[in-house]
Amino acid sequence: MKTKIILVIIIVLCTFFIGMMLFIKYYSPKEKSNQLLSNVSVVDGKQIISITAKGGYFPRITNAKADIPTTIKLNTKATFDCSSAIVIPGINYRSYLPPSGETIIDIPSQKAGSSMNGTCSMGMYGFVINFN
């Protein structure tokens, strides 16, 4: 009788832990990866691409939409490395980003299949936005 109760408790605990693990596996990481991927959003017919500059540019590769007016939003947060000196040759953009804050760059709608590169002024860090 006692062993039966212990067995039931073990089965209940195992089910609980397996449930927890499945929950963590199928819900949390998915949401996290979606958050990482969703650096592109469309607000009022305008595409906003969010890129963080700190020790490089993140995400390094962005897949964005073509044929829609676009804003590149560069985020800095205690960025004291050279990624704050940014160059986007395709639009003749060259600037020093503030150590912390948001820098908005409006770009015209891009053709499908085109891409836009950005680098730090020394060319050691880079990012690319692909328009499709």
Ligand SMILES: [Cu+2]
């Ligand atoms: Cu650099």
